[in-house]
Amino acid sequence: MSGTVVMKFGGTSVADAERIKRAAARIVAKREAGSRVVVVLSARGKETDRLIADALEISPVPEPREMDMLLSTGERVSCALAAMAISDMGHRAISLTGSQAGIVTDTSHTKARILDVRADRIMKALDDDNIVLVAGFQGVSTAKDVTTLGRGGSDTTAVALAAAINADVCEIYTDVAGVFNADPRIVPTARKLDTVSFDEMLEMSASGAGVLQLRSVEYARNHGVRIHCRSSFEDTPGTVILSEAETMEHPLITAVTHSTGEARVTLVGLPDTPGIAGRVTTALAEANVNVDMIIQNEPQTTDAKAEMSFTVPRDDMLAARAALAPIAEEFNIQLQADEAMGKVSIVGAGMKSHPGVAAKVFTTLGENGINIQMISTSPIRISCVVPGDKVPDAVRALHAAFELSGPDTIRPEQPFGEFA
């Protein structure tokens, strides 16, 4: 095929010289098949973790701006080395930093959002017959500082570039074969999905499917970028994320997802003051803490006090405590935390038209002696907070109950020639 393709390789795919050469061979093959190729790379293997460790050796709470200057070096190293490998294979290659690639972000360091992609330099390099390697996960702020997009930001870089240069497809190369309808490590009969709709993928990423970063799927949906999530080690087709309209049909349930990194925070003795809940959520939002489920019980009597519980990623607990401390003190609120929580969710576009799904979920978990502590739903998702140690049982039970085991008999294979 001709046209333009964005290929994104994760850290494990460029961990050492051997793998970089293998990725380079794959990139060159794509180029020789006639495509204009833009490649987005992550930092090598554990490089980012190493740099973070170096920073923490220096400072308990490193300056965010300097953290970005530090971390952004990892992807640049990957790109420079890959460009060398590609040049040795007889192809023109050029590496670009996020800034050189025209990725303009806001100024919120370590969690920057992309504001604009000025791809003229990339287009120029493609016109000059280059394979263009772009350092993922980073950009340049409106204040001309180096910024990073947060963990997994390289997926977002890839999708944003694909949108900006109007690529035919954004291929995300990863160490799994694609998107599965449950974690194969927990459910051996989990099935690889050939296609998933953006909405389903969004719910899956949001509820624990680690294969694609939530923001990248969001970005892809908003800009109509077709994502092909596939293995970087074998050449078999993976999973294509495409628009609702393009999907063949809507199965009742598409996948069971889970996460074990949840923590539940309960604020006890919340005064029945108007707007108190608002202050709590605002404080958490300002601290960039992603609150998932929120439950608030109404006080029964006028002098009684309300209680409020919510779940946050365990990694955000420190930030959450810090953000809530002043409010807790001001209103003499007790903060209780349970950090051993998990969450199991079922996702499926077909759910909309089947009210019985929720009941089946609760029954299934109940029959398996799994105590549901919180529930949240969307038109195509039902999530239950359960004790962390019960998560594997819950996933297996739901996967079986909704008959999600392979082989794929639910929908026809997609033709993948166009992505090969």
Added chain:
Amino acid sequence: MSGTVVMKFGGTSVADAERIKRAAARIVAKREAGSRVVVVLSARGKETDRLIADALEISPVPEPREMDMLLSTGERVSCALAAMAISDMGHRAISLTGSQAGIVTDTSHTKARILDVRADRIMKALDDDNIVLVAGFQGVSTAKDVTTLGRGGSDTTAVALAAAINADVCEIYTDVAGVFNADPRIVPTARKLDTVSFDEMLEMSASGAGVLQLRSVEYARNHGVRIHCRSSFEDTPGTVILSEAETMEHPLITAVTHSTGEARVTLVGLPDTPGIAGRVTTALAEANVNVDMIIQNEPQTTDAKAEMSFTVPRDDMLAARAALAPIAEEFNIQLQADEAMGKVSIVGAGMKSHPGVAAKVFTTLGENGINIQMISTSPIRISCVVPGDKVPDAVRALHAAFELSGPDTIRPEQPFGEFA
């Protein structure tokens, strides 16, 4: 004192978290003494060597542009970490890449020359009460690519910045106490110099004194930047490099320098064609090979062929062979190389007025059974190419012959308060 100071720390001074904190403390002390401080840092310890090894694992001859993208990350890491350390000490600090610092170079990758320093961003940061950390050894080319200045380029970065922001002094912190009149590892009685003139320092750097990079001294002389070369581990004054006019007096001989990394190339069977020597030297210059001494013997008869010998840094031998291959083939010239050569030099501004010096050098070496193979001189330097294994003897012999042993009795101590 107040005013502006540029402090440059080498790789050993920022090798690990402990040393970075120590350097940070030193920087903060300077700031608290009232100076506006700009810091230039090198890559940590062996980081650059590690990156080069990574590149060579990928490609035998890495793309120069990509090499620069790769290597430039080392200094950025140092600066980010140092900025974190300084922030933790309660001072505002900001790290800048060479590009952000406004260091504009030509496009000759891995050996770029500084064309311009646009220091507005540095000045702005200083006005905002920041300690400014600049990644050494790098800049941005007129083609907007990341470039590096070649080994030791961080010294040049420091001096160039000192000139651009009109700093009072450029302090080069190193792991030796200053500039010695011979290598203390070879001559235990070698004496630390309090002051050296630019011209002397130029000759010393050019002839093997590793303490300061030649280009940085050149740049400092051309822009009148005062360099203070001192120890990063103790707070004692080091050596000040200043203009001829400022130096107290001109001793006959200031120092004995040497290098053991010389190689001699001899071209045998050079046709007596006009301009052949020109073509040879041009080819070497275009390959960025630094030719030192050149000797060409005239053919005795018309049909005879000339011979030409020259010395190059051993590291440039590969480049030299490559550059000369086509000419050698075209004229059927034999290329002989002796890579085990060394060079010993004496440097001194006072030499000009003492014609007897050269004779004394030759006699001294002769009496010590050291065979001189090539000679080159400047008004203030005499250099002799000798067998590599004879270099230590030669240095000791000359150091003794010219009575250069400490303690300093030749010139009065300089007042150093202004640099403290």
